[in-house]
Amino acid sequence: MSTIPENLKYADSHEWVLDNGDGTVTVGITDHAQDLLGDVVYVELPEIGSEVTAAEQFSLVESVKAASDIYAPVNGEIIAVNEDLNDSPELINEVPFEGAWIAKIKLSDSADLDKLLDAAGYSASIE
Template sequence: MDNTLKFADSHEWVKDNGDGTVTIGISQHAQEMLGDVVFVDLPEVEAELDAGESFSLVESVKAASDIYAPITGEVIEVNEELEDSPELINEEPYEGGWIVKVKMSDAAELDNLKSAEEYANSIEEE
């Protein structure tokens, strides 16, 4: 697991791109719980995200799961590859399976998220 990633309690990961933007996806643990992903409902570019609010839906053979924004900001890019290859979320949750890139409204929100180690400890306790 990439130690530069931050995690929300709702199993989204955030990578700080170092330029005021972040990349967001769902964790290895989340995709394992979902099973084989068959569809991802992507938000529109320029959509405004509010931390804690649902912005996407990931459907698997088992369930549909809301994806929540770990931070507040504006969507600047969506991973269009997921439209044809939603299984990238299963195969590469931290690489090719990213969902959106967001321009942060407040970088201080990153401090509210868990480190990779804290997140790993929290899912062991479940």
Template structure:
């Protein structure tokens, strides 16, 4: 697991791109719980994202799960590869399986998110 990633309690990961944007996806733990992903409902470019509000949906053979905003901001890019290859969420949740890039709102920061170690502790309980 990449030590630079931050995590939300709802199992989204956030990578700071260093340019005012972050890349967001779901954790390895979340994709394991979901099982084989068969569809990702990507948000539209320009979608406003709010912490704790659903902005995307991942469907697996077992269930459909909302993806919640880990930050406040606006979707500036989506991973269109997931339209044809939703299984990337399972195969490479931290690389090819990312869902969206979000431009952080001006007052947004990542301080409320957990580091990898703290997140790992929450899923081991």
């Protein structure tokens, strides 16, 4: 059974979103997604300053099984990336909701958050 924290929002494409309360969000992939991927060996981080569009690919995670596109759950600008994933991509498997965030995004429109699933909605979508 996958862990699905209640304080996060979720995209159908298995990204989690933490509202930082200041017009920015932190984004990573869910426990369910990392479990499906298997052992993560590489994370392609987006470029700081790049614009992202909801539902479009902005990152890539490679595992021993496959490479998987990671989709932006919101519209905005990349303001930070998790450099720790360059040296330790396995953090995605070990701590998907703590140390394994992929990027921080400055929201273009906070209404984007209303389009995401809550924990119960995400849980239902993966059952």
